[in-house]
């Protein structure tokens with residue numbers, strides 16, 4: 001899931017699965033769709 005977070009007077013979107021920060025909500029959602037952390041069997 002994507003969470004909104006404020007940092008340095010800017011709004012960031014964080015992937016809850018892996019903690020990645022993105023500056024665009026669309027990008028964050030897109031990332032989340034294929035986030036590796038979501039699928040444990042994919043982690044090497």
Ligand SMILES: [Zn+2]
Pocket residue numbers: 015016017018019020031032035036037
């Ligand atoms: Zn992620």
